[in-house]
Amino acid sequence: xxxxxxxxxxxxxxxxxxxxxxxxxxxxxxxxxxxxxxxxxxxxxxxxxxxxxxxxxxxxxxxxxxxxxxxxxxxxxxxxxxxxxxxxxxxxxxxxxxxxxxxxxxxxxxxxxxxxxxxxxxxxxxxxxxxxxxxxxxxxxxxxxxxxxxxxxxxxxxxxxxxxxxxxxxxxxxxxxxxxxxxxxxxxxxxxxxxxxxx
Numbered sequence: 001x002x003x004x005x006x007x008x009x010x011x012x013x014x015x016x017x018x019x020x021x022x023x024x025x026x027x028x029x030x031x032x033x034x035x036x037x038x039x040x041x042x043x044x045x046x047x048x049x050x051x052x053x054x055x056x057x058x059x060x061x062x063x064x065x066x067x068x069x070x071x072x073x074x075x076x077x078x079x080x081x082x083x084x085x086x087x088x089x090x091x092x093x094x095x096x097x098x099x100x101x102x103x104x105x106x107x108x109x110x111x112x113x114x115x116x117x118x119x120x121x122x123x124x125x126x127x128x129x130x131x132x133x134x135x136x137x138x139x140x141x142x143x144x145x146x147x148x149x150x151x152x153x154x155x156x157x158x159x160x161x162x163x164x165x166x167x168x169x170x171x172x173x174x175x176x177x178x179x180x181x182x183x184x185x186x187x188x189x190x191x192x193x194x195x196x197x198x199x
C-alpha cells in the first residue's frame with residue numbers, strides 16, 4: 001500500500017502521491033485507465049497500489065511512495081515493513097512493474113523500473129545506511145526499516161529511471177481545466193501544513 005511517513009492533514013502525503021502518480025500515468029498514455037487497488041487484499045500482498053491499463057490492453061502494476069521531506073535527494077527503500085512482526089518491506093516483495101516515488105516538497109516525480117532497481121541495489125545493500133521510522137495506528141506502534149539511497153546513485157546505475165518535475169502552477173491550472181482533474185503542482189486548497197518528521 002502507498003505509504004508516507006505522516007498522515008496528517010485533510011489529504012495525507014500518501015494520498016497526494018497517489019493522485020500525482022495517477023495524473024502522470026494518464027497524461028503519459030492518453031486513453032489509458034488507472035485503477036486504485038490500495039484497499040484490495042489481492043494487491044496489498046503484492047505491493048501494488050495502482051493498475052495502469054494501457055490502450056493496448058497491457059496492464060502494469062504501480063507501487064507509489066510519497067516523501068515529503070524538504071531538501072532530500074535520497075530514496076527510502078523499505079526493507080522491513082514491520083520490524084516487530086519481521087515482515088519484509090515492499091521494496092523487496094512488490095510485484096509492481098514501476099515504483100513511482102513522489103518527492104512532494106521538491107515537486108518531483110521519479111519513475112523507477114522496480115525489478116531493475118532491485119537487481120542493482122541488492123548486491124550493494126550493505127553500502128547504504130539504514131534508517132528506522134515509526135508508524136502509529138491506533139494503539140499500535142510499529143517500526144519500519146529502510147535503506148537511504150542517493151537519487152544520483154540509482155539514476156547513474158539504472159538509466160531507465162525517469163525524473164519528472166511537477167508542472168508550474170499556471171500550466172497545471174490549464175491542464176486541470178482541460179481534463180477536469182487535479183494535476184501535480186496543485187495541492188488541494190484546503191490542505192493543512194504537515195509536521196516535518198524524519199524518514
